[in-house]
Amino acid sequence: MANITAALVKELRERTGAGMMDCKKALVAADGDIEVAIDNMRKNGQAKAAKKAGRVTAEGVIAYASNENKAYIVEINCETDFVAKDAGFNEFCNNVARVALDKNVADVEALKNETYPGTSDSVQTVLTNLIAKIGENMSIRRVASLEGSNLGIYIHSNKLIGVIASLEGGDAQLSHDIAMHICASAPQYITKEEAPQDQIEHERQIQTEITEKEEAENVAAGKKAKPAxxxxxxxxGRINKRFEELSLVTQYFVKDGSKRVSEVLKEGKASVKTFVRLKVGEGIEKNVVDFAAEVAAQVAAAQAK
Known part of the structure; x- marks a missing residue:
């Protein structure tokens, strides 16, 4: 049986909004697989709007650099939020983003081998020295870039999320607003037609089980069975609604909830060509030790003897 940690239960609770005990039971049933647990909870009505964010536990920042028609964002990780707020660490991150832009490098390993500004050392050498100075492990994890005539760039105030959106038409304010919306609403696609078929089939399986369970409960309660x-x-209908929620143009605009993004784009005579969104720690699972919980558990175990 998988080790169901308090951190894993906490993450599932944050992603589903379900109670702690329900989350623990779901993880036990799923043998510790959080994605399976979310699917099962959705089928059981315990997580009707499970978030699709990845495991976000690593610390760090998103930094960017841009010129008139190109923008780069980089994710650089560290172990603690204390270091993430350190001026020296942030200066390093900003300089690395500038190197990526100046050298037109969108590959992490290649970026590490570029010369760091104001030195004859490589980016990797400066990073190694910074690790030795601060005493905490760090890594350049991801770098992404977009080109276009109207690029919107938005870095959230905590530097944990960064977005570049490339628009056809529109103006600088619109592209900025769209990038901000993407930051807040985390769409997975521009339109629902872009969703991969395997994702659609996966959602169909979930919605089929939900609908069949509801129908069985209604019939058991004496209601007339619905035709096939x-x-x-x-x-x-439920599948369409789900992918509308995950698609940029059909989401409700974060600055005006009465309009969908498609309406805002139409008014601005623009369309979204592509976008990239990076969130610090996305897809990384880091062990979190809850010392208070550990002590409480040890005390309870001692008392039970």
Whole structure:
């Protein structure tokens, strides 16, 4: 059986909004696989709007550099938020982003081998020296770039999320607003038509199980059974709604909840060509030790003897 840690239960609770005990039970049933647990909880109605964010536990910052038609963002990780706020660490991150832009490098390993500004050393050498100076491990994890005539760049105030959006048409204010919306709403696609077929089928499986369970409960309660074609339409409707929520143009605009993003783009005579969104620690699982919980557990165990 997998080790179900308090940190894993906490993460599942944050991603589903379910209670602690429900989250623990779901993780036990899923043998510790949080994605399976989320799917099962959605099927059981315990997590109707499970977030699709990855495991976000690593610290660090998103830094950027740009010129008139190109922008770069980099994710550089560290172990603690204390170091993430350190002036020297942030200066290093900003300089690395500038190197990526100046040298047109979108590959992490190649970026490490470039010369760091104001020195004859490589970026990797300066990083190694910074690790020795601060006493905490750090790494350049990701670098991404976009080119275009109208680029919107938005770095959240805590430097944990960064977005570049490339628009066709529109103006600088619109591209900035769209990038800010992407930061806040985390769309996975521009339109739902871009969703991979395997993702659609995965969602169909979930919605089918949810709908069939609801129908069985209604029939057991004495309600008339719905025809198969009606159930099929309900399932497809729910799938469409799900992918509308995950698609940029059909999301409600963060600055004006009465409009969808598609309406805002139409008013600005623009369209979104592509975007990139990086969030610090996305997809990384880091062990978190809750010392208070550990002590409480040890005391409880001692008392039980």
């Amino acid at each position: 074609n009606v159930l099929a339409n309900i399932i497809e």
